[in-house]
Amino acid sequence: MPSKISDIGEKLLIKRLLSKSKNPRYNSFLDYNSIKSLSDDAALINIGDHYLVACSDMLLQSTHFPKEMDFYQIGKKIVTVNVSDLAAMGAEAIGIIISMGLPKNMLLTDFDDLIDGILDNCNKYEMALIGGDTNESSQLTLTGTCLGIVKKKNVMMKTGIHPGDIVAVTGPLGLAAAGFITLLNPCHDISHLKENVINLVKKHALEPEAKLKEGIILAKTNSTSSATDITDGLFSELGELIDANNNKIGFIISQEDLPIPKEVFDIAKLTGNNAMDMATTYGEDFELLITIPTHLFNNLKTQISIYKIGLVDSSGEIKIIDKKGNTNIITPQGYEHLK
């Protein structure tokens, strides 16, 4: 039977695409690495001593928007997911172009809410809505393309990691998972939870915020050896980093050091989920994952809130040391489209 794309999944599809792409250097604006950065968070265009950073993300109603997410939140999210890719490169935001596929019977008030969400987040990230088009679609489909700018000497990539580097994240893990699980399984009895806990996790799920300021600060310190966002899940992204560095590095992650808030454990228990999985494979936490040469870590920690979660080695594997001191080798998992 002929192969379907779901037989191989998103990541192998992208690899297949990369293997077909040559590296045409038609003009001086294309960085030598531009094609390589197909596998990075964004593409880089040469502009003197800066890179123009360009990235694109598509959100589809059937895959990305739970019914609890309102149109204002959907508008905010299409901006956030794109800005998060800029953040991972350390770029400042310039503007976003949004192409919309809209159902014909969409209410005008819903359209207005969608636009308000887009514009409010443009305002938040100090960027402009600079273009777009509208089309008719059976389901709400939004593609954002974000443009940003970063000095070449400051840009953060997925490559450049060395054994011995410290691995860190910019914030707590698992809150978005806790929010989605609470929202998507209303039959669970969460009446024991305080309202502020429910609001906290719902906010992380429905109105996540991109770590743009943090990315810009990290880039300006020139302290990181790599950066990416972890919206597809921590373990999945660790696997991507190993790939991007040609399997010459690996990770030793300390389970005890993962910044998993109490709320995540509470909701895991109440809903029969595993807090560790929620924090490492569920995804949707809009935090940055960075690696830092050891001698730069303490100074960086005085400038920005970061959580050390492990070390880089040269194994090509992801090892996790659990609370009892046992080592487990992890197969990268996370949300993967088309699988």
Place this chain on the structure above:
Amino acid sequence: MPSKISDIGEKLLIKRLLSKSKNPRYNSFLDYNSIKSLSDDAALINIGDHYLVACSDMLLQSTHFPKEMDFYQIGKKIVTVNVSDLAAMGAEAIGIIISMGLPKNMLLTDFDDLIDGILDNCNKYEMALIGGDTNESSQLTLTGTCLGIVKKKNVMMKTGIHPGDIVAVTGPLGLAAAGFITLLNPCHDISHLKENVINLVKKHALEPEAKLKEGIILAKTNSTSSATDITDGLFSELGELIDANNNKIGFIISQEDLPIPKEVFDIAKLTGNNAMDMATTYGEDFELLITIPTHLFNNLKTQISIYKIGLVDSSGEIKIIDKKGNTNIITPQGYEHLK
């Protein structure tokens, strides 16, 4: 009853969006006109004495791909529609980012054909595929975002037209319509038509080519007072130009001068269609519509193939002079999404 977006249609939706957008000038990279260029073919970013040009177009299976269009042709088309917007600004292409929504059961060979079409057209327009992502979608959905570059002194916009200017197009009108009508109505008896005619019109419908080289030449001559592409139809775009120039200009179009090939008349007759409508409102002809100060026209005509179709006046209307010399006032019509 609450209003739906289909009550007002694409053009008023975009106007509604524009009225909500402020013009935040968060950084020096955003041109003063960037927000205004939401209504132009592309957005402009300040890069010294150049503009980086960015545009985005979404294509959806249900709206844009007739079943006769194969995956290779679909791949080519997502590049062409985006490059056409660069052509309208006079920009050279740098690269394209493509976000894909793919049905889970899509065959891998179809995916490969799609990518081959994308890459072959990237090659044709001397640009690179610089990024993208894949998602699961019930219908094939492709969003391309194209980046280009043009000297500020050469950029072509929709604004800047003056009464007295000559109106021209870069090529024949109605061939794409003839192709689609032939494809979509197989019950029509087109057996009288020669195979090369059928192939010609099918090629215009299924594998259109963007006038990128022509756009670049036009921009470098600095002879045009405006430019846009006419993929939504000639009359529709004339209406857009009147809008963009604050209703201070209008057009007098000579029906006799419209470059409508014999093949369009033949197919119109055989299929019970109106050749004039096919050439002016159907859309999908990837030609450029330009205005040129009269004294520059003859010199420009020696450098590039252009067809004079009328003159600019200050009426705020589109008038068409028919072959008998009668004047009709036209309400701009063309393909409009969501209406």
